[in-house]
Amino acid sequence: MREGGRSEAQVSYVAQAPRAQSGLTEDTFDQWVLPDGTPWTAFYRQENGYLLRFPDLADFFVSADGQRVEERAVPGVAPSTVQHLFLNQVLPLALSRQGKLVLHGSAVEVDGQCVAFIGESGRGKSTLAASFATRGRRFLTDDGLELVWAASGLSVVPSHPSIRLWQDSQEALVSASTKAAPAVEFTTKTRFLAGPEIAFCETARPLARIYYLGAGDADSAEIVPAKAADALLALIRNSFVLDIGEQEVLVRHFEELVKIANLPIHYHLDFPRRYDELPLVQAAIVRHAAAGAHA
Amino acid sequence: MNFKDTVKIPPDVMARQVGDETVILDLASGNYFGLDPVGARIWQLIGEGKPLEAVCETLLDEYEVSAEQAREDLARLVGQLQAQGLVSIA
Numbered sequence: 001m002r003e004g005g006r007s008e009a010q011v012s013y014v015a016q017a018p019r020a021q022s023g024l025t026e027d028t029f030d031q032w033v034l035p036d037g038t039p040w041t042a043f044y045r046q047e048n049g050y051l052l053r054f055p056d057l058a059d060f061f062v063s064a065d066g067q068r069v070e071e072r073a074v075p076g077v078a079p080s081t082v083q084h085l086f087l088n089q090v091l092p093l094a095l096s097r098q099g100k101l102v103l104h105g106s107a108v109e110v111d112g113q114c115v116a117f118i119g120e121s122g123r124g125k126s127t128l129a130a131s132f133a134t135r136g137r138r139f140l141t142d143d144g145l146e147l148v149w150a151a152s153g154l155s156v157v158p159s160h161p162s163i164r165l166w167q168d169s170q171e172a173l174v175s176a177s178t179k180a181a182p183a184v185e186f187t188t189k190t191r192f193l194a195g196p197e198i199a200f201c202e203t204a205r206p207l208a209r210i211y212y213l214g215a216g217d218a219d220s221a222e223i224v225p226a227k228a229a230d231a232l233l234a235l236i237r238n239s240f241v242l243d244i245g246e247q248e249v250l251v252r253h254f255e256e257l258v259k260i261a262n263l264p265i266h267y268h269l270d271f272p273r274r275y276d277e278l279p280l281v282q283a284a285i286v287r288h289a290a291a292g293a294h295a
Numbered sequence: 296m297n298f299k300d301t302v303k304i305p306p307d308v309m310a311r312q313v314g315d316e317t318v319i320l321d322l323a324s325g326n327y328f329g330l331d332p333v334g335a336r337i338w339q340l341i342g343e344g345k346p347l348e349a350v351c352e353t354l355l356d357e358y359e360v361s362a363e364q365a366r367e368d369l370a371r372l373v374g375q376l377q378a379q380g381l382v383s384i385a
Contacts, residue, residue, distance in 0.1 A: 227314055227316065228313035228314030228316065229313045229314055229316035229317070229318055229329050230329075231313075232313045232318050233318065233327060233329055236327055244325040245325070247307070247322045250320065250322055250325060251309065251320075251322065254309070254311070254320050255311070258311040258313055258318070261313045261314075262313055262314070
């Protein structure tokens with residue numbers, strides 16, 4: 001079991017001795033493929049759970065109830081690589097098997113509440129989280145946004161206390177002394193650990209806003225309300241769900257997202273992709289989050 | 296398309312209203328579809344089991360649209376829904 005009261009503490013984790021990946025008799029029921037066509041993850045249904053295969057990197061067995069993950073790395077693959085795969089890909093899918101709602105999104109704390117940023121890879125989720133966390137505000141997650149219903153409404157659960165950044169974002173946002181995790185083999189992103197320079201919020205916070213990130217066409221920070229149906233489709237697109245072939249899972253997930261989409265918390269956010277603009281973007285978000293529900 | 300026909304929604308297709316629009320989930324494929332407010336209203340009327348003729352009359356009552364335009368829009372939407380397997384003509 002990993003330490004901590006965060007997302008990764010909700011799954012028991014066992015690392016098996018490394019072994020070469022053997023052929024599997026089952027057919028895949030799903031595959032993730034990189035934009036260049038390279039297979040990235042193959043999904044197999046097995047007795048009592050699922051096998052997630054990252055070719056030449058690692059296999060992960062996820063129990064059907066999502067409570068347990070067994071890792072088996074390919075010999076020679078660095079532990080940091082395997083941990084990266086677990087935190088960013090496998091853990092959110094395991095949590096989805098527990099009936100939890102996990103989205104591709106980052107989140108930061110603003111005045112005791114939380115604002116989340118949702119969008120496809122490259123839209124600036126981690127950059128925004130790092131921008132807040134290096135300028136006096138705390139982040140809750142840089143991806144793997146776990147939402148839970150609390151008595152007061154929807155809350156965000158903190159995930160692993162680290163932020164992954166591409167080289168250009170690192171240079172613009174993070175000082176050379178910030179502690180980083182060891183390098184990972186399949187990406188040039190570096191994982192920076194929370195600490196004095198990157199502030200982390202360790203407790204769940206009520207969710208005040210979700211911002212859907214645009215393509216970066218705006219000349220300055222632009223925030224406009226998002227229609228509920230657009231919000232719902234964006235939430236669906238950015239959800240982690242393991243095995244959409246199970247209809248009851250799909251129905252439960254859909255009903256939950258409909259409930260969230262009908263809340264008055266959804267906005268489109270676009271901003272120019274210039275690092276010198278980030279303090280202004282941050283100020284605009286803080287102002288907006290502090291204003292009324294339909295500001 | 297015969298406007299005397301009724302359109303049926305298969306049991307593994309579910310739809311929910313969000314704001315003034317509707318999002319449809321096809322459980323068989325796991326695919327989602329969005330309907331704008333007019334499409335959402337048509338979906339609601341279809342779901343009540345009204346024949347297309349009656350759906351069309353309701354649209355004429357509720358929207359400023361010509362009979363020809365209403366029939367054309369309705370036929371187009373039903374055709375698209377049918378092509379995606381979200382409805383069948385009874």
